[in-house]
Amino acid sequence: MHATFLLYLTAKHALGEINELNCVQNSSEIRTNWTREEAEALYNLPFNDLLFKAHCVHREHFDPNEVQQSQLLSIKTGGCPEDCAYCSQSARNNTELSASKMLEVQMVLEEAKKAKESGATRYCMGAAWRSPKDRDMRAIEMMVEGVKELGMESCMTLGMLTPEQILRLKDAGLDYYNHNIDTSERYYSEIITTRKFSDRIDTLNLVKEAGIKVCSGGIVGMGEKDMDRLDMLVSLATLDEHPDSVPINMLIPIEGTPLQDAEPVDPIDFVRLIAVARIMMPKSHVRLSAGRTEMSDETQAMSFFAGANSIFKGDTLLTTDNPEDSKDAALFKRLGIRPMGLKSCATAHEPAE
Numbered sequence: 398m399h400a401t402f403l404l405y406l407t408a409k410h411a412l413g414e415i416n417e418l419n420c421v422q423n424s425s426e427i428r429t430n431w432t433r434e435e436a437e438a439l440y441n442l443p444f445n446d447l448l449f450k451a452h453c454v455h456r457e458h459f460d461p462n463e464v465q466q467s468q469l470l471s472i473k474t475g476g477c478p479e480d481c482a483y484c485s486q487s488a489r490n491n492t493e494l495s496a497s498k499m500l501e502v503q504m505v506l507e508e509a510k511k512a513k514e515s516g517a518t519r520y521c522m523g524a525a526w527r528s529p530k531d532r533d534m535r536a537i538e539m540m541v542e543g544v545k546e547l548g549m550e551s552c553m554t555l556g557m558l559t560p561e562q563i564l565r566l567k568d569a570g571l572d573y574y575n576h577n578i579d580t581s582e583r584y585y586s587e588i589i590t591t592r593k594f595s596d597r598i599d600t601l602n603l604v605k606e607a608g609i610k611v612c613s614g615g616i617v618g619m620g621e622k623d624m625d626r627l628d629m630l631v632s633l634a635t636l637d638e639h640p641d642s643v644p645i646n647m648l649i650p651i652e653g654t655p656l657q658d659a660e661p662v663d664p665i666d667f668v669r670l671i672a673v674a675r676i677m678m679p680k681s682h683v684r685l686s687a688g689r690t691e692m693s694d695e696t697q698a699m700s701f702f703a704g705a706n707s708i709f710k711g712d713t714l715l716t717t718d719n720p721e722d723s724k725d726a727a728l729f730k731r732l733g734i735r736p737m738g739l740k741s742c743a744t745a746h747e748p749a750e
């Protein structure tokens with residue numbers, strides 16, 4: 398028998414087995430009334446049952462072999478007045494990072510163009526502010542407009558916003574606003590004292606009301622308990638609408654911050670959390686964010702199976718390292734994963750065939 402035909406038969410047989418997976422279709426209704434007890438029950442399922450359930454939900458809404466890629470640029474680094482215990486950019490933490498001015502619009506757009514050429518579909522720009530000053534808003538608008546003209550989605554993370562600032566961003570064409578809730582409401586004051594958990598939720602609600610898509614997630618590995626991680630997911634999954642993007646960061650402890658000696662997160666616990674996020678927020682893009690440099694290829698592969706379908710690409714995030722593009726490309730190739738195009742990024746879609 399011809400070798401190619403044999404390969405075809407083998408592949409057909411394998412695909413047949415995939416189609417026979419016992420996923421109950423349309424089992425993942427969109428709910429915004431999740432409880433901690435339900436989250437805990439999912440989290441404590443036997444690992445294989447949890448992953449199977451999460452993967453079924455994932456296949457129901459996304460092509461399981463596509464991963465969206467965003468790229469992040471710090472447009473204003475350091476000197477932040479907030480006291481986030483994990484952050485190298487807080488002026489209150491004793492890190493080596495010095496404060497710099499906001500980047501010129503042209504420079505930001507040149508970087509965005511490079512990101513597009515290397516495959517990013519969304520350009521995320523972050524500034525180390527408690528909230529933007531009105532005098533900075535025109536430059537911010539020009540950045541959003543420029544990124545849109547390149548044919549990319551735009552995302553900003555600028556801290557808390559006034560309703561007027563939100564409208565200006567909306568009018569400039571901003572697609573996403575990132576505003577992480579970081580952790581549970583209970584644990585929040587252990588990590589940040591210069592603002593309240595409710596401040597974050599208020600800004601998220603205003604952003605959503607203005608018609609800008611919400612990107613909101615958190616960080617694990619800050620000394621929180623399992624219940625804090627689950628409560629963080631419950632807070633996101635009980636917003637009036639689920640965030641369109643849910644970044645789950647694994648802490649990179651930074652010298653000079655109060656969390657410099659934090660214990661690493663168990664990779665199995667991390668994958669469990671990704672799976673619970675996927676089940677509770679079936680149509681959201683769940684993003685592996687900071688911390689991928691410390692994750693093995695196997696942890697990332699399991700996370701993709703559990704429902705993660707977005708990453709940050711590029712060698713740096715705001716200030717911390719990220720895997721090189723070539724390393725990600727090699728992993729995607731080994732896993733048969735394709736970068737998600739803009740159309741698929743915009744909406745969760747029908748089940749993969």
Ligand code: SF4
Nearest residue numbers: 477479481484487525
């Ligand atoms: S996380 Fe953001 S708000 Fe907090 S200190 Fe860092 S830059 Fe400032």
